[in-house]
Amino acid sequence: MIRLFDTQFSEIREIEPKEAGKFSIYVCGPTVYDRPHLGHGRFVLVYDILRRFLAYQGFDVRFISNITDIDDKILDRASKEGISPKEVADTYEQVWWETLDRLGVMRPDEAPHATDWLAEMVELIELLIESGAAYSTPEGVYFEVEKAPGYGLLARQDLSELRAGARVEVVQTKRSPFDFALWKLVESDEWGWQSPFGYGRPGWHTECVVMALGLLGEGFDLHGGGLDLCFPHHENERIQAVASGREFARHWMHNGFVMVGDEKMSKSLGNFETLENLLERFDSRSYRLLVLRSHYRSPMDVTPENSEDAERALERIDAFARRFTDLCERNHTVGADEGAMSRFVAAMSEDLNTPVALSYAFEAITGANGSMDRGQRDKAVAYAKAALAQLEILGLVVESKIDVPADVVALAELRVAARRAKDYALADNYRQEILDLGYVVEDAGSGFGFRRA
């Protein structure tokens, strides 16, 4: 059982999957014409965390996220670089997956491409024309918004209150400024596909309709994406499905923006930072931790200070992992603390409250350390197992062991001998030498441990 804020009702609602025990999710993926930025990183992490949690809850999760490889922006980039649109799309798709790997984001069960779904798109458009929901003009095929009941549900706006041409020039041949292109006719020497409506390219919104319904079926459980996709993209997806007589997503989820100062990070504002850049400068886990620390619907500020803060928090987690991972693996009699686990699950179940869930993970860490210090070994293991399980659900990989070169280990052993001989000056010398090699040696009982300097 999980409750999530549903955009179409503007309230937190319990989700009952259509099929008990299963959970089908469609998340709008990237248009592959450039390198992914922090905004992309946030959405993939949010849904990655959701997915992991649902799997932990025992759901058989089917997770689909598309690659949009038909788009004017891809064409623009191709023209600029003198290469084909396909080359542009292939290049940036590859960057996309590489970056997701670095973020530790699970690959979707399937990642459909718009170019593989043209026949289905054409079929849907034909259906929409036949049913009178769409019409043709000399420029293409358009969806007639005013005839469709319930348009504006996701935007929570009545059509009459939308401001026509607020930001974009109104195309004169459309019956209403809000009508959107299902198929855009282009010259025969341009990038395009043959269709019953003429040679052209599909509009952006149609691909997600056919891919989501085609792979997950009618009435799939959850459709997600960034808040900026809510309107018009998701609205336009939904209305096409509805107009074609099919039940679309049962639940809509949107994640908030990444902010730069007081402004939304966006391609159009040009104030974006690439994920690759961030991943080069900071521990790759720090971004996931930042995403976890803010609620998914809130705006999230990413600054170097925040990333450094997150890195220090990771140190605490890693120090805990170094202390407890082996101990937990060897102990088969004690299970994860049930209270700690149920608190965590409750927080995650209530609109994916990762900040609170994370705070419980930290409390379990404190509980484990404290119990251990007090000599309550079993209690410590119970807390530690809970914390480790929780971190895993959140997708945070702990660094419980680091590879230390043999010469560093040798120095540490020499230091132990020096300490036993109470030659502390010599011991401190060894410690400095180890530090110079990039490691901090820490006393641990009769032995020693290391961490990176």
Added chain:
RNA sequence: GGCGGCGUGGCCGAGUGGUUAGGCAGAGGCCUGCAAAGCCUUGCACAGCGGUUCGAUUCCGCUCGCCGCCUCCA
């Protein structure tokens, strides 16, 4: 113009009608040969002004400041 959201302690960031969020940073202590790590203790926080209430950071109203959407966008 319409719709939606936000304003929390040094920073980040949850939450609640009356009890410790959590992380980072800071202070004191314990442990340690010294450290590190860890533990314990510590911080007169809830934009402003009114109202409701025994009691509001939490509910209502107003004011101020800020952000987002209204067919590029994760």
